[in-house]
Amino acid sequence: MENTDRLRDELLARIAVADLGELEDIRVRALGRSGRITELMKGIGALPADRRRVAGQELNRVKDAVAGAIEQRKTGLEAEALDRRLAEDRVDVTLPVRPEAAGPVHPITQTIDEMVAIFCEMGFTVADGPHIETDFNNFTALNIPPEHPARQDHDTFYLAPGADGTRRVLRTHTSPVQIRTMMAQKPPIRIVVPGRTFRADHDATHSPMFHQIEGLAIGRDIHMGHLKGCLIEFCRAFFAVDDLPVRFRPSYFPFTEPSAEVDIGCTREGGGLAIGRSEDSTAADWLEILGCGMVNPRVLENCGIDPSVWQGFAFGLGIERAAMLKYGIPDLRTFYESDIRWLRHYGFTALESPSVAAGFAGGGT
Numbered sequence: 402m403e404n405t406d407r408l409r410d411e412l413l414a415r416i417a418v419a420d421l422g423e424l425e426d427i428r429v430r431a432l433g434r435s436g437r438i439t440e441l442m443k444g445i446g447a448l449p450a451d452r453r454r455v456a457g458q459e460l461n462r463v464k465d466a467v468a469g470a471i472e473q474r475k476t477g478l479e480a481e482a483l484d485r486r487l488a489e490d491r492v493d494v495t496l497p498v499r500p501e502a503a504g505p506v507h508p509i510t511q512t513i514d515e516m517v518a519i520f521c522e523m524g525f526t527v528a529d530g531p532h533i534e535t536d537f538n539n540f541t542a543l544n545i546p547p548e549h550p551a552r553q554d555h556d557t558f559y560l561a562p563g564a565d566g567t568r569r570v571l572r573t574h575t576s577p578v579q580i581r582t583m584m585a586q587k588p589p590i591r592i593v594v595p596g597r598t599f600r601a602d603h604d605a606t607h608s609p610m611f612h613q614i615e616g617l618a619i620g621r622d623i624h625m626g627h628l629k630g631c632l633i634e635f636c637r638a639f640f641a642v643d644d645l646p647v648r649f650r651p652s653y654f655p656f657t658e659p660s661a662e663v664d665i666g667c668t669r670e671g672g673g674l675a676i677g678r679s680e681d682s683t684a685a686d687w688l689e690i691l692g693c694g695m696v697n698p699r700v701l702e703n704c705g706i707d708p709s710v711w712q713g714f715a716f717g718l719g720i721e722r723a724a725m726l727k728y729g730i731p732d733l734r735t736f737y738e739s740d741i742r743w744l745r746h747y748g749f750t751a752l753e754s755p756s757v758a759a760g761f762a763g764g765g766t
């Protein structure tokens with residue numbers, strides 16, 4: 402009895418001043434498999450029967466007291482260590498930004514953000530789809546059947562045929578997301594789809610990978626007036642020219658009927674190009690910037706939507722081209738060269754996040 406009291410007092414005294422490492426040591430030596438208390442407990446069986454119970458209870462009490470004291474000291478030490486770290490580890494907010502963390506926002510990202518902000522103000526939401534598409538979504542459902550001449554225009558990258566024998570494609574436009582969306586949800590629909598697209602084409606004005614933004618609005622009575630209002634408003638907001646002339650020129654796309662190409666007014670003077678019109682009408686010209694039309698009823702049918710109930714419009718435009726026009730970027734290829742000097746010149750700061758209220762005419766940093 403006296404022995405166990407002494408053992409307990411000795412251990413508690415050591416625990417009270419131990420650091421974390423010493424605590425573990427004390428635990429192992431007292432309570433481990435051949436620790437002192439463990440050994441004493443093993444010895445109980447050798448005691449005369451009338452003393453076993455009391456000795457057992459006594460040892461258990463010591464064991465609990467020691468284990469409890471170790472746990473308590475440990476928790477206290479850990480809390481102290483955390484407090485010390487919280488007090489000592491200060492973030493120095495006056496330090497300059499690390500150069501690798503100060504990368505500007507790429508003009509493509511900026512342009513997508515600006516366009517999305519404008520369309521979201523009009524009630525569109527952002528939809529998304531994969532770069533690798535089925536032939537059906539990229540062509541057939543969009544009323545571009547096999548052997549249709551429009552397929553040649555697209556200079557498609559085909560993948561090797563899959564197990565089912567069908568060839569998948571790198572999507573040649575963002576229009577397959579129209580199909581995906583109409584297959585997956587019921588109208589009314591109002592989406593924009595920014596994303597990468599691919600065509601086997603490479604020169605100063607074409608890249609095999611480029612970006613488009615697609616739009617689709619389906620409702621019971623969405624008509625050409627909505628299409629025109631929406632896109633005129635978009636062009637004026639994006640180029641930040643309130644009276645920008647916008648012209649709809651008849652065109653053809655298999656997935657829209659009627660179809661139109663949209664041109665914006667520009668001014669060509671002394672070899673330069675400016676968006677909008679000047680006083681000098683002889684310098685006036687047009688620039689094509691997007692394709693659009695009323696969704697072809699066949700496309701609605703292909704997606705299981707009843708064209709006698711639902712109708713709407715779609716549009717698609719190239720992001721790079723719009724960015725080049727707005728920000729005066731002369732060469733398409735420079736977008737993908739990852740040249741940090743180019744990015745510093747044409748990039749944007751992460752803090753200039755675009756919104757209709759704040760405006761979009763930021764220019765380079």
Ligand code: PHE
Nearest residue numbers: 574576654692693715716717
């Ligand atoms: N998908 C067409 C293209 O890539 C653009 C477009 C989209 C035209 C939607 C009309 C409607 O050229």
